[in-house]
Amino acid sequence: MKNDTAGTAIESLNALLEDERQALLKGDLNALPFLLERKEAILDTLNSETPSDPDRIKILGKKLRHNQVLLEGAMRGIRMVSERLEALKQLKQSLHTYDQQGQKSEVLVSVIHQVEKRA
Secondary structure, three states: OHHHHHHHHHHHHHHHHHHHHHHHHHOOHHHHHHHHHHHHHHHHHHHHOOOOOHHHHHHHHHHHHHHHHHHHHHHHHHHHHHHHHHHHHHHHHEEEEEOOOOOEEEEEOOOOOOOOOOO
């Protein structure tokens, strides 16, 4: 019975890792928390059982590592976008120039939001 439970958990984890990979490749980051909950439950089951097929476990380990690389890439991309948005925000708020002596100078830009009324 234990091997059946471990075998089912291995099959479930294999399918879940494929779902996770597809979500990462599509950029569907909203799916990741749900997949993480499922993954934790399956790994808890595997930790309480003794899988009888080490080759299948090695394959799962490889898939886990591959998905980790994809996840790290997604996180790196999110950080880069965040940094770029912050830089653009700074551009809108100020202008950096240099004087004749090469000293950096900052000019603050104020944006006036007005609504034009027409009759």
